[in-house]
Amino acid sequence: MITQQRDRIRSLFLQPSESYRLAEGARLLGITPAALKRETTFDIHEVYRRAGKWCFSWKQLANIALQARWTLEEVVDALGADAATALPPLLALRTVTVRLPAFIVCALETAASEDGKTVSAYLASELLEFAGTVVDRMEAKVPGLRAAYHFPAPCPKLRRRAN
Numbered sequence: 001m002i003t004q005q006r007d008r009i010r011s012l013f014l015q016p017s018e019s020y021r022l023a024e025g026a027r028l029l030g031i032t033p034a035a036l037k038r039e040t041t042f043d044i045h046e047v048y049r050r051a052g053k054w055c056f057s058w059k060q061l062a063n064i065a066l067q068a069r070w071t072l073e074e075v076v077d078a079l080g081a082d083a084a085t086a087l088p089p090l091l092a093l094r095t096v097t098v099r100l101p102a103f104i105v106c107a108l109e110t111a112a113s114e115d116g117k118t119v120s121a122y123l124a125s126e127l128l129e130f131a132g133t134v135v136d137r138m139e140a141k142v143p144g145l146r147a148a149y150h151f152p153a154p155c156p157k158l159r160r161r162a163n
Helices: 003-014 022-029 034-039 060-069 072-084 102-114 119-139 143-149
Strands: 019-021 053-057
Touching: 003 022, 019 022, 019 060, 022 034, 022 053, 022 060, 034 053, 034 060, 034 102, 053 060, 060 072, 072 119, 102 119, 119 143
Parallel strands: none
Antiparallel strands: 019 053
């Protein structure tokens, strides 16, 4: 992982601010202010403005970071041991071994490659919708599931995008 990316992730998740100006938010994410504005294209822009100026809450910026900039795997790797305190416990990454038919593995590898993702990141994004369908009925059995699914908490009108 590039040191600058690691530092940006650590700064955003370990030193959260109440709000970020457009330039500051863009710098933290390692993108241009115009690119950060584009990330809000499908949202109501007024949600990101105060007194007519662009302003992002930590939750809004963290949502954009996790949806459009960094995978959870990159965030966890950058946070290292601090991930245990900065993220909900159920966002801890686990290695799972499954046996699948070769054609499914080939399809996963191809689709992940086309999206510029690892198989893990691709599969996690594909399974996010599945998790959303079971989170309400499973919360009683697995406390914290809802908090992990919604981390860092949904912003008004912010929608999860398929990367």
